[in-house]
Amino acid sequence: MLISGFDILFFWDARMMMQGLHFMKDVPFRTLYLHGLVRAADGSKMSKSKGNTVDPLGLIDQYGADALRFFMAAMESQGRDIKMDEKRVEGYRNFATKLWNAARFCQSNGIVASTTLEAPKADLAVNRWIIAETIQAVQAVDLALADYRFDGAANAIYQFGWSRFCDWYIELIKPVLGQMDAPATGPEADETRAVAGWVLDQLLVLLHPFMPFITEELWSKMGPRDHDLIVAKWPMADARAIDPEAAKEVDWLIRLVSEVRAARNELGVSPGVRMPVHVRDAGPDTQGRLARQSAAIARLARVDLTEGDGPAGGAVQVVVDEATFVLPLEGVIDLDAERARLTKAIAAAEKERDALAGRLGNASFVERAKPEAVEKARADHADKAAEAERLGAALSRLG
Structure with missing residues (x-):
């Protein structure tokens, strides 16, 4: 039997590995995570001959390492390849900018680093609500990470950070905090500052594994700390803090x-x-x-x-x-002109919806077209159907 040099090398590596395992009396890895391929935006495999490869250093220069890192985690669904979509990377760069601006707002309104791992006591409904939202976000991230669903963890953080904290909570507490040139004082303002500082700290800790650079920078800028973010304690998912x-x-x-x-x-x-x-x-x-x-x-x-x-x-x-x-609406808008505009827009949306439905109902198109073309047609059909329904509801509201 002929034995190639590769066979000898493999046999030697295997033998040495087994001897090492015998010496350590343990296996090197108990869990192995297999991720999908990173493909081009159209779903094809990247190839230098096709010219569709992506330079990660170029993306980092354009959008930042944090945005690219978050994109890779958020797109990493088990059993599915990743389509390299620069628009999504740009979206996560915008998320980092949103968080940065929220932290600047907190700084400008006397909100500083929290000194407690437990949620502060709160009486205002908006503060009790954001504490509950924070706890639920921690629970969702913990469950996702325990199941190796990095996409689920990243998206839970994204939804909580963007929608709940940066958008709604910041807007809802502005009257409580007063103006920057005349900051509010009193128990409600003090409570709100304490809760906002605590929530921001929990968000930075949750986000740190996905966006390490911006989170460490914000952590250091929110007030004096006795430790860096990388060694901060992980948030506690204390369900007792949830107020239905x-x-x-x-x-x-x-x-x-x-x-x-x-x-x-x-x-x-x-x-x-x-x-x-x-x-x-x-x-x-x-x-x-x-x-x-x-x-x-x-x-x-x-x-x-x-x-x-x-x-x-x-x-x-x-x-x-x-x-x-x-x-x-009388005196606010021209009702007749608005009815005419909505009727015309509904007709256009329904026409495109029906045309896409006809294409998708054609077996020849579904079987012969590229999968990404069929997928796009289905997405466009759903968008037009939703648009027609939304515009129809707006027309009916006019009475």
């Missing part, structure tokens, strides 16, 4: 503001225009929330709560839970 009632109230507030903003945007109402809003069929819980959150609703949705049911027509209606919120 506060979560329900602030989630209701977010849904109401989001629905009103979406309705205004669909109908072309200028963001600077303040509008009256009439409330119908509000139950006791909603009435209590309206009383407690009226200032936040007025500021975030650019509306003024007004007594009475409001007009039956010429208005946009937003339904949240059992209550209907009526925003009169």
